[in-house]
Amino acid sequence: AQRVTQPEKLLSVFKGAPVELKCNYSYSGSPELFWYVQYSRQRLQLLLRHISRESIKGFTADLNKGETSFHLKKPFAQEEDSAMYYCALAPLSGGYNKLIFGAGTRLAVHP
């Protein structure tokens, strides 16, 4: 079964601390993976895509096929990073025609 697991509902850190939001997936093929973010009172928006290997707002994510993980990392958290983060997988079957989302992790960055 295709599944995305985000084991932490809430991650609470202090400003300046490193952050790692965990994401594990279950998929037998080669997926495309994404991180989406939802700031308070804003729309859900794309943060970064595995396919583009980019760094956005200091966040990076590396696909580890052996561990089937796509953890989101930032070396120094900022208060403005506080938001809900969703990991998502686009399975190749059917031509990448839908995204499967995890349950989300709320990141709270304290001053």
Next chain:
Amino acid sequence: DGGITQSPKYLFRKEGQNVTLSCEQNLNHDAMYWYRQDPGQGLRLIYYSQIVNDFQKGDIAEGYSVSREKKESFPLTVTSAQKNPTAFYLCASSMGQAPYGYTFGSGTRLTVV
């Protein structure tokens, strides 16, 4: 200003009624999607459409129906058969297939009274 618009923002439904949620996009995107967002469960796919006049069921399609008569519009009807319709509903669109990423609407919160 290009984007995806959902209306209304809040909707109240009586038991046994059907209601329709609107989703319109002016991004010229081919694909459109409906998700349901519940606390602790993330986003679950209801229906999706890759082209006009074609749509497929997602993981939780029971009690819902859609149409795609125009490229810009993908309305969702929550029927009386949906056992637990109170939720936050999100519409999204993408240029082509999913790896391009989704653009989301601002959502509609439906409450059954």
